[in-house]
Amino acid sequence: MKFDSFQFPHPVLTNFTDDINGELSFDEEIIDNEDSYSIDISYMLDNQILNNYLSENRAKIICEVNCSSTVYRDSFISKGKTISFQLDKEKLRGLVEFSSYLISKQDIIGYLNPNSHTDYEGFSFEIEPGDVLAYFGDFSFNAEINYKKLKAVSSFLKIEERNDIKISDFDINNDRIIIKLPVRDYSIYRKQPIAKNVDFAPIFHASIVFSALIYALQNIEKHEDKMWAQVVKTRLEEDEFQEFTLDSESGDLIQIAQILLGNPVNRLMKVLESISEKYTQ
Numbered sequence: 001m002k003f004d005s006f007q008f009p010h011p012v013l014t015n016f017t018d019d020i021n022g023e024l025s026f027d028e029e030i031i032d033n034e035d036s037y038s039i040d041i042s043y044m045l046d047n048q049i050l051n052n053y054l055s056e057n058r059a060k061i062i063c064e065v066n067c068s069s070t071v072y073r074d075s076f077i078s079k080g081k082t083i084s085f086q087l088d089k090e091k092l093r094g095l096v097e098f099s100s101y102l103i104s105k106q107d108i109i110g111y112l113n114p115n116s117h118t119d120y121e122g123f124s125f126e127i128e129p130g131d132v133l134a135y136f137g138d139f140s141f142n143a144e145i146n147y148k149k150l151k152a153v154s155s156f157l158k159i160e161e162r163n164d165i166k167i168s169d170f171d172i173n174n175d176r177i178i179i180k181l182p183v184r185d186y187s188i189y190r191k192q193p194i195a196k197n198v199d200f201a202p203i204f205h206a207s208i209v210f211s212a213l214i215y216a217l218q219n220i221e222k223h224e225d226k227m228w229a230q231v232v233k234t235r236l237e238e239d240e241f242q243e244f245t246l247d248s249e250s251g252d253l254i255q256i257a258q259i260l261l262g263n264p265v266n267r268l269m270k271v272l273e274s275i276s277e278k279y280t281q
Contacts, residue, residue, distance in 0.1 A: 012133065013134035023046040040083075063075065083100075093143055096143050153205065156177055160178050160186075162183075170212045179208055206261075214253055217256060241256065
């Protein structure tokens with residue numbers, strides 16, 4: 001739901017209008033369980049009148065959940081300034097959206113908020129149960145992303161054999177970034193001592209995988225509907241990426257790719273050092 005397209009006959013506290021002076025925000029935590037997601041949300045509300053309504057049980061915070069792919073819709077009510085609830089994974093697919101509001105629980109006759117814009121000066125309002133008093137904002141996540149495996153390269157990339165090419169190539173038009181290898185190259189890659197040996201992983205990550213990821217990051221804005229792009233963008237919300245941007249002009253893409261792959265160049269150097277030691281013994 002696009003909240004900023006709604007018009008209300010009374011002032012509503014938001015972060016994008018000047019109806020009422022005040023601050024509001026929230027912090028959410030999504031815990032990926034085996035059969036469900038645990039959602040914990042804590043809210044901050046800096047407006048004395050609205051805080052009074054909340055503490056006096058005259059208003060409540062409500063979180064609406066919507067999954068358009070499965071037509072799942074539900075709402076959850078706060079206890080004070082926190083909401084905790086479970087969502088069954090079988091009821092969700094694709095994008096799951098959350099919107100949080102402070103709404104009235106009862107009639108409020110002659111509603112006035114001293115922090116309202118001067119346009120409302122001299123006016124009072126009749127508030128009914130269910131009327132929105134404040135809008136905290138939205139967040140979402142993709143239920144098809146396995147958050148437990150989010151840091152694994154396999155969550156956004158795979159290597160495939162192709163018999164119609166002679167030179168390796170990349171395909172980013174699917175849910176995962178695909179590294180396409182010619183038959184001969186793929187047969188070498190799949191040989192037991194190579195494919196099953198974890199010592200070779202840094203070599204693949206620092207060469208083939210790193211190149212594919214850089215190419216994908218350069219084109220991520222054109223593929224936001226693809227699962228690999230959503231996985232990467234979810235990872236980029238973590239603290240270790242806060243100083244970086246996906247703008248190709250910034251030069252951050254190399255740093256982002258290396259962090260996503262767990263510093264592959266450093267791991268490659270350690271592997272090469274180990275190999276060289278065998279030849280010098």
